[in-house]
Amino acid sequence: MADTIFDKIIRREIPADIVYEDDDVLAFRDLNPQAPVHVLFVPKQSIATLDGAVAADAELLGKLLLAAAAYARREGHADQGYRTVINCNEYGGQTVFHLHLHLLAGRQMHWPPG
Numbered sequence: 307m308a309d310t311i312f313d314k315i316i317r318r319e320i321p322a323d324i325v326y327e328d329d330d331v332l333a334f335r336d337l338n339p340q341a342p343v344h345v346l347f348v349p350k351q352s353i354a355t356l357d358g359a360v361a362a363d364a365e366l367l368g369k370l371l372l373a374a375a376a377y378a379r380r381e382g383h384a385d386q387g388y389r390t391v392i393n394c395n396e397y398g399g400q401t402v403f404h405l406h407l408h409l410l411a412g413r414q415m416h417w418p419p420g
């Protein structure tokens with residue numbers, strides 16, 4: 307498995323604005339925010355892409371989603387709403403090959419995303 311910038315953040319080798327951590331998940335602010343709130347939820351155990359996830363990852367993927375939802379509620383974004391995104395491979399716009407969930411909040415989102 308290739309080492310990515312997110313593995314380095316998880317190992318605290320490079321700095322990040324960490325906003326949440328538990329045994330399985332780390333969350334930190336995106337370096338290039340696309341909304342007033344843009345947080346990346348990353349499993350500590352690396353899966354390169356959503357396409358590479360298998361049935362044994364189901365619990366971890368569920369924890370990722372629930373961690374993002376709990377954070378959004380705690381930070382007061384749940385009622386107005388927010389968006390979660392997982393980009394997969396080239397056409398999905400994925401640039402870091404360590405699966406991550408984007409949480410975008412604090413402004414109106416639009417659809418289709420383009």
Ligand code: DGP
Pocket residue numbers: 311322323334335336337338346392393399400401402403
């Ligand atoms: P994606 O395109 O879905 O692979 O998203 C990767 C995101 O990661 C992108 O929005 C920018 C963010 N990013 C890239 N490098 C770093 C970094 O070193 N620190 C932080 N906090 N975010 C990063």
